[in-house]
Amino acid sequence: MREEQISTVVSVAAVGHAKFGKRKTEGIRELGYEAVSDLFQDLNMNHTDIDATVVGLAADSFSGQGAPAALIVDEIGLAEKPNIRVESACATGTAAIKTAYSMIKGGMHDTVLVLGVEKMTSISSSYATELMARAGDLRWEFPFGCSFPGYYALMASAHMDKYGTTREMLSSVGVKNHFYGAKNPNAHIQKEIGLEEAMNAVQIASPLNLYDCSLISDGAAAVLLTKKDLARKITDIPIDIIGIGSGSDTMQISSRRSLTSLVGTKRAAKVAYHMAGISSQDVDIAEVHDCFTIAEIMAMEDLGFYPPGEAGQAILDQQTYIGGKIPTNIDGGLKSKGHPLGATGISQAVEIFKQLRNEGKAVQVDGAKIGLSHNVGQTGQFVNVVLYKRGD
Amino acid sequence: MREEQISTVVSVAAVGHAKFGKRKTEGIRELGYEAVSDLFQDLNMNHTDIDATVVGLAADSFSGQGAPAALIVDEIGLAEKPNIRVESACATGTAAIKTAYSMIKGGMHDTVLVLGVEKMTSISSSYATELMARAGDLRWEFPFGCSFPGYYALMASAHMDKYGTTREMLSSVGVKNHFYGAKNPNAHIQKEIGLEEAMNAVQIASPLNLYDCSLISDGAAAVLLTKKDLARKITDIPIDIIGIGSGSDTMQISSRRSLTSLVGTKRAAKVAYHMAGISSQDVDIAEVHDCFTIAEIMAMEDLGFYPPGEAGQAILDQQTYIGGKIPTNIDGGLKSKGHPLGATGISQAVEIFKQLRNEGKAVQVDGAKIGLSHNVGQTGQFVNVVLYKRGD
Numbered sequence: 001m002r003e004e005q006i007s008t009v010v011s012v013a014a015v016g017h018a019k020f021g022k023r024k025t026e027g028i029r030e031l032g033y034e035a036v037s038d039l040f041q042d043l044n045m046n047h048t049d050i051d052a053t054v055v056g057l058a059a060d061s062f063s064g065q066g067a068p069a070a071l072i073v074d075e076i077g078l079a080e081k082p083n084i085r086v087e088s089a090c091a092t093g094t095a096a097i098k099t100a101y102s103m104i105k106g107g108m109h110d111t112v113l114v115l116g117v118e119k120m121t122s123i124s125s126s127y128a129t130e131l132m133a134r135a136g137d138l139r140w141e142f143p144f145g146c147s148f149p150g151y152y153a154l155m156a157s158a159h160m161d162k163y164g165t166t167r168e169m170l171s172s173v174g175v176k177n178h179f180y181g182a183k184n185p186n187a188h189i190q191k192e193i194g195l196e197e198a199m200n201a202v203q204i205a206s207p208l209n210l211y212d213c214s215l216i217s218d219g220a221a222a223v224l225l226t227k228k229d230l231a232r233k234i235t236d237i238p239i240d241i242i243g244i245g246s247g248s249d250t251m252q253i254s255s256r257r258s259l260t261s262l263v264g265t266k267r268a269a270k271v272a273y274h275m276a277g278i279s280s281q282d283v284d285i286a287e288v289h290d291c292f293t294i295a296e297i298m299a300m301e302d303l304g305f306y307p308p309g310e311a312g313q314a315i316l317d318q319q320t321y322i323g324g325k326i327p328t329n330i331d332g333g334l335k336s337k338g339h340p341l342g343a344t345g346i347s348q349a350v351e352i353f354k355q356l357r358n359e360g361k362a363v364q365v366d367g368a369k370i371g372l373s374h375n376v377g378q379t380g381q382f383v384n385v386v387l388y389k390r391g392d
Numbered sequence: 393m394r395e396e397q398i399s400t401v402v403s404v405a406a407v408g409h410a411k412f413g414k415r416k417t418e419g420i421r422e423l424g425y426e427a428v429s430d431l432f433q434d435l436n437m438n439h440t441d442i443d444a445t446v447v448g449l450a451a452d453s454f455s456g457q458g459a460p461a462a463l464i465v466d467e468i469g470l471a472e473k474p475n476i477r478v479e480s481a482c483a484t485g486t487a488a489i490k491t492a493y494s495m496i497k498g499g500m501h502d503t504v505l506v507l508g509v510e511k512m513t514s515i516s517s518s519y520a521t522e523l524m525a526r527a528g529d530l531r532w533e534f535p536f537g538c539s540f541p542g543y544y545a546l547m548a549s550a551h552m553d554k555y556g557t558t559r560e561m562l563s564s565v566g567v568k569n570h571f572y573g574a575k576n577p578n579a580h581i582q583k584e585i586g587l588e589e590a591m592n593a594v595q596i597a598s599p600l601n602l603y604d605c606s607l608i609s610d611g612a613a614a615v616l617l618t619k620k621d622l623a624r625k626i627t628d629i630p631i632d633i634i635g636i637g638s639g640s641d642t643m644q645i646s647s648r649r650s651l652t653s654l655v656g657t658k659r660a661a662k663v664a665y666h667m668a669g670i671s672s673q674d675v676d677i678a679e680v681h682d683c684f685t686i687a688e689i690m691a692m693e694d695l696g697f698y699p700p701g702e703a704g705q706a707i708l709d710q711q712t713y714i715g716g717k718i719p720t721n722i723d724g725g726l727k728s729k730g731h732p733l734g735a736t737g738i739s740q741a742v743e744i745f746k747q748l749r750n751e752g753k754a755v756q757v758d759g760a761k762i763g764l765s766h767n768v769g770q771t772g773q774f775v776n777v778v779l780y781k782r783g784d
Contacts, residue, residue: 027531052638058459060452066527067450067481070773074643080659082638083774084487087477089459095476098500099491105498108490108636135458139419244500246444246474251466267472381462382475 010104011238012388013111013224013231014039015350020219020338021188022121028063028220029075032117035220035343036076039113045234047076050224051109053083056096056116058341061131063119072117082109089135089377090291092116093221093345094384098244100225111226116347118340120216128216135378137252149213149292151253151379153205156294158259160207163309165297167207171198172316173293174211174336177329179321181336183363186347188217188338212293217338221347228391237357242370243278243387245271249380260309264383265302265374272372272385273304280304283387284368285355286326287348289376290333299374300328303385327365330355345375345384356390402496403630404780405503405616405623406431407742412611412730413580414513420455420612421467424509427612427735428468431505437626439468442616443501445475448488448508450733453523455511464509474501481527481769482683484508485613485737486776490636492617503618508739510732512608520608527770529644541605541684543645543771545597548686550651552599555701557689559599563590564708565685566603566727571713573724575755578739580609580730604685609730613739620783629749634762635670635779637663641772652701656775657694657766664764664777665696672696675779676760677747678718679740681768682725691766692720695777719757722747737767737776748782 016039018031026034032055040047053076055069065071069085088095093116100112120128133147159165175195181187193211201210224234231238247267250256256263273279280303288303290296300311305326314320320328331337331351334344352371354360373386408431410423418426424447432439445468447461457463461477480487485508492504512520525539551557567587573579585603593602616626623630639659642648648655665671672695680695682688692703697718706712712720723729723743726736744763746752765778 060526061458063530064526065530066453066523066525067479067770067773069480070527070640070770071529071643073640074773079640079642079773080655082640082660083480084491084638085479086491087459087479088461088475099476099478099494102491102494102498102500105500106494107497108494131458133458134452134456135462137463138455138457246476248462248465248471248474250471251463263472268474378459378462381459381466381471 008105009228009240010101010225011228011231011240012349012353013226013234013238014043015353016222017186017347017350018220019186020217020340023218026218028065028068028117028119029072031119031218031220032072032115033075035115035222039222039224043234047078049111050078050081050113051111052081052103053078053113053115054096054100055083055085056092056342056346057085058087058089058092058118059131062123072115088382090341091345091375091377091382091384092342094373094375094386097345097349097386098246098384101241101244104225104227111230113222113224114346115220115222116343116345117220118342119218120340121218125216140252149205149208152292152294153208155259155298156207159294159297162260165312167199169312169316170212170293171195173290173296174198176315176321177290177333177335180330180363181332184332184337187332187336188215189336208292214291214334214339217340219338219340219343221343221350223346223349238391239353239356240389240391241386242389243272243276245269245275245385247383251381253379261298261302262376262380262383264380265299268383268385269303272387276387278370282370283326283372284370285352285365286328286372287351288328288374290329290335291339291376295376303374322365330363345373348373348375352388356388400497401620401632402493402617403620403623403632404741404745405618405626405630406435407745408614409578409739409742410612411578412609412732415610418610420457420460420509420511421464423511423610423612424464424507425467427507427614431614431616435626441503442470442473442505443503444473444495445470445505445507446488446492447475447477448484448734448738449477450479450481450484450510451523454515464507480774482733483737483767483769483774483776484734486765486767486778487774489737489741489778490638490776493633493636496617496619503622505614505616506738507612507614508735508737509612510734511610512732513610517608532644541597541600544684544686545600547651547690548599551686551689554652557704559591561689561704561708562604562685563587565682565688566590568707568713569682569721569725569727572722572755573728576724576729579724579728580607581728600684606683606726606731609732611730611732611735613735613742615738615741630783631745631748632781632783633778634781635664635668637661637667637777639775643773645771653690653694654768654772654775656772657691660775660777661695664779668779670762674762675718675764676762677744677757678720678764679743680720680766682721682727683731683768687768695766714757722755737765740765740767744780748780
């Protein structure tokens with residue numbers, strides 16, 4: 001048994017996804033149930049074979065429900081199994097995946113359901129923005145008017161200043177992500193946008209405008225993690241987790257050495273690539289954290305897909321569309337698919353799972369073998385990079 | 393390296409504790425810093441040798457600080473290392489320990505700081521009670537006036553009815569815990585109470601009165617977990633984690649089969665004892681979750697120390713004092729030491745660490761080798777039992 005444990009490969013055996021969007025009548029329990037029901041569609045296992053649940057939910061304050069994991073787990077019929085909630089701001093989803101992975105690898109549980117849920121639209125969008133801003137330093141940042149569009153606007157300005165990144169490059173991120181989001185039935189906004197339209201949208205925090213900002217969405221997503229030998233009993237094509245890395249940075253953005261890069265992403269990527277024994281060149285498809293368009297540009301550089309200052313032009317040149325160098329956020333990303341905080345990192349895993357299994361239908365990267373998920377909390381205080389591989 | 397990993401024993405190498413109480417001028421960052429400073433007293437290691445931090449903090453709503461882990465980790469000088477927040481209501485502290493244990497055992501990190509923090513007194517105690525009540529079902533329980541004193545009052549009534557448990561027995565739990573809390577410099581209320589006084593205190597939720605209820609406290613506690621071979625470099629007497637079990641139950645108390653026992657505790661204990669290869673008879677000292685006096689009575693039965701219905705009399709007979717069958721909550725417990733939610737399960741580990749190392753001074757269980765920590769979230773939706781052993 002011990003021999004078995006060390007060589008344990010942890011795989012994704014199944015995935016589920018709720019519709020992202022403004023879900024007027026659904027609360028956290030219905031959203032969680034929707035994702036888990038989707039996961040169990042045609043699945044060759046009983047839900048009582050799940051040993052534990054890890055719930056990713058970023059902020060109690062949105063729904064007002066304290067200790068939300070127990071409520072959600074009860075709704076999906078798993079009240080009798082252990083559960084835990086994990087939070088890392090907007091990187092909550094991948095933090096939940098890392099926790100479940102560790103539990104399986106460490107021999108605590110064999111089969112763990114990872115369920116990310118967030119209900120954000122039952123309050124006004126201005127109050128939601130305030131609640132998110134409260135993840136900035138409540139003593140030294142929030143009272144002085146800092147909010148997340150503002151933080152990322154500082155980064156965009158610095159990046160434009162240092163590298164000559166343009167308004168057009170920023171907007172091309174949104175154009176691409178809406179192009180793909182329009183094809184994703186689970187996306188919050190299924191609508192293409194034009195480059196001119198994106199460039200001239202109403203300003204939010206200069207230089208970022210409306211189409212540079214991701215969405216405030218309700219949603220849920222789920223993945224079932226288990227040991228590979230057990231996964232094989234459930235599915236013919238388990239997808240293995242081959243690398244997980246985490247990185248962090250100072251709480252206050254004013255303490256950073258640079259605003260044109262997230263050190264947390266670099267640290268997380270380094271660990272994940274090392275663990276998997278691969279480099280960025282081996283990645284076939286990427287899901288990166290485009291909470292703002294500038295964030296996707298920085299991610300593509302920090303993850304090693306492009307040298308510093310060169311991602312903007314590459315995205316404008318459509319190198320990150322299907323058929324280009326590295327197809328990125330082809331599910332619409334946070335920008336068009338939506339960003340229900342706790343669900344986002346898990347939704348990335350769902351898309352990668354489908355792509356690596358060649359189940360993308362009209363939107364498919366042919367022959368994709370390795371996928372990368374990049375998930376950022378706050379302004380880089382929590383970053384997780386997860387690498388997935390279609391097994392042999 | 394792989395060989396090493398399977399045989400990994402995870403040990404507690406050091407502990408730290410902040411003063412529990414109404415800490416007027418300290419917020420979550422100062423409380424966390426205080427516990428970690430205490431941990432580093434005389435410690436033979438550099439804080440940069442810590443690979444990651446797991447923060448236990450139950451409710452954002454108390455302090456209003458979103459994503460609090462990054463803030464706290466920055467304050468203690470670990471902003472550059474990965475961190476994550478874990479939440480399981482009042483069992484948050486042990487959930488953080490379980491997560492860190494899994495990360496080490498699973499090979500993600502070697503040395504993990506586990507830090508539990510809660511700031512509860514910056515809002516009124518009635519609002520704090522409401523915030524905690526919001527951890528009940530927000531649709532089907534909270535709107536009808538349910539709160540935690542009420543839930544546990546139902547259990548107390550049922551236990552009294554079924555087993556003849558008396559008012560005197562309930563109060564004897566409070567008397568014992570205040571007896572020991574009076575000797576603990578970190579306790580919130582360092583004051584003994586008499587049995588008559590405890591029996592006649594103002595009613596909160598019949599049959600529970602003021603001295604049946606634990607405290608609303610600010611506080612923090614920390615443990616350093618690492619592989620045993622690394623722990624030996626830091627300390628002569630590492631304390632090993634030999635068992636961790638988790639249990640759960642239905643969200644709504646109305647769905648329970650029984651109100652005189654927590655099924656979650658029984659499930660968690662069974663797993664933990666099995667993992668450790670011991671029984672309740674092998675435990676020398678226990679820290680149990682006395683959020684209400686009835687909870688300690690039920691815990692002593694559910695953990696196997698006494699048959700159902702017999703713990704009340706045993707406690708009244710002082711069998712759970714030092715010198716009795718199983719010394720329990722000799723640091724004052726939640727009742728007298730206080731209950732800063734995220735810190736509680738970690739504070740239990742701190743007390744057990746000291747006892748197993750014979751560092752209890754005036755309050756010491758002679759020759760204690762095995763300690764048990766029992767931590768409950770909500771009304772048993774989250775229960776963790778952790779077993780610690782003084783290594784050879």
